[in-house]
Amino acid sequence: MANPVVEKTLAFAEFDTTLMSAAKDSPWLNNGAVTEEFNPSYQVLEQLLSIPVRNKAVTRSGRFAQGVDAWLAHELRRAGFDADLVWPRPEAPRVLSSDILDLLRRLPERLADEVHESIMSGKAGSTDARILGRAYMKQTDVVMTHWSTGPELLLSTKAMTSSFGKNLANRYEEAYGDAANLRARYPLAAVGFFFVQRATILETEPAAFRRTVDMIRKLRDFGDGFGYTATGLLLVDWDDDSDDPQVRCVHPPVPEDIATAQFLNAMVDAVLKVTPIDLHEAARARRAGEVAPLPGHEWVDEQQDSLF
Incomplete structure (x- = not known):
């Protein structure tokens, strides 16, 4: 019987090469021109999926959905x-x-390798982000968090490739409860x-x-604080x-008000709106149309071969 943890680890590893080589340009620049609309890298998603x-692993072990999470x-x-x-990070864990x-980066290389190996074999690192909600723990697919701020962004994803009508009501019920x-x-x-x-x-x-x-429209917050900050739909x-x-990706049938670009715009803007001006400076700069370096990427690019 397959180990689901191993399966999930292998699934994410399949995406690493594509993600590492993918451009990390600003999504608010299109051919050098500043745009108000987020420009998703759909080609990267197509390569991942x-x-x-x-x-032939569309449904097995959730690999298709994990490609969406990674993207x-x-x-x-x-x-x-x-x-x-x-999270999920672009490499394991x-x-x-x-x-x-940060600690690993400050350690001597040999010791850093040993600590990293211990993390990979223990419980300090994981493939899942489990977040405590009001009533229960929720495995959340994409997360942005730090102990000093708490969760700033929590994103649930679902993929459905068949039996649409049969399963839609269940997805609606689950999604509303999770929100x-x-x-x-x-x-x-x-x-x-x-x-x-x-x-x-x-x-x-x-x-x-x-x-x-x-469903996607009705899952949103109508001002009562119960729905999602933002919702989005994509056809592939x-x-x-x-x-x-x-x-x-198949775009035209999806209305603009629930399309991917508006979803990512809304999620980013919601984070920036409720945080101090000196947090997420690179994101604020990019949102304003500036070319800003990405925090955290320099070390990943330089150290991934030696440590991760």
Whole structure:
């Protein structure tokens, strides 16, 4: 029987090469021009999701959904948030306190390697971020947090590639409950829900697609503090008959008010709105259209071969 922890670790490892080589340019610059709309790197997502599709692992061990998680974390790093604070991290362990990372960087190389090995074999690092809500612990897919601030961003993702109408009501119920659970304990955190569906829903179950659009809108906070800060929907598809299937994003059928760009804009802006001006300086600079270096990336790029 497969070990789910090992499976999840291997799944994230499949994405590492793509993520490390992906551009980390500002999402608010498009061909050098400043834009108000977040410009997601859809090509990176397509490359990531093509890996489990080619390996026929769309549903097995959640690898497809983990590709979505890894991409959204990458987009938050592109937005200028510190790479050490955003989980899943771009290398193992995927969940690790930034204070431990800072300690590792200050240790002599040999000792740092030994400590890192201990972390990988123990419980200091993890593949999952479990966050305490008002009523229960919630495994949260994408997180930005530090002990000094608490969770600033909590993002739940879901992927659905078949049986749309059959499973939609359950996803709605789970998502609404998770929003209430997390927002009740962290009212200032940006709490988001991002849903990825296969575009075959448009042909096979158009009524389920209409319900999906309605669901994504109704999961939002209407001013009562119960819904999500932001919600988003993305359609993807691929050719099952191809020997080398390539995932592609399908944009036009998704209304702009629930599309990916507005979702990422809203999540970033929600974090910046409720934090002091001297926090997340790189993200604020990028949001203003400036070219700002990304905190945390320099060390990752230089040290990943020797330590991680």
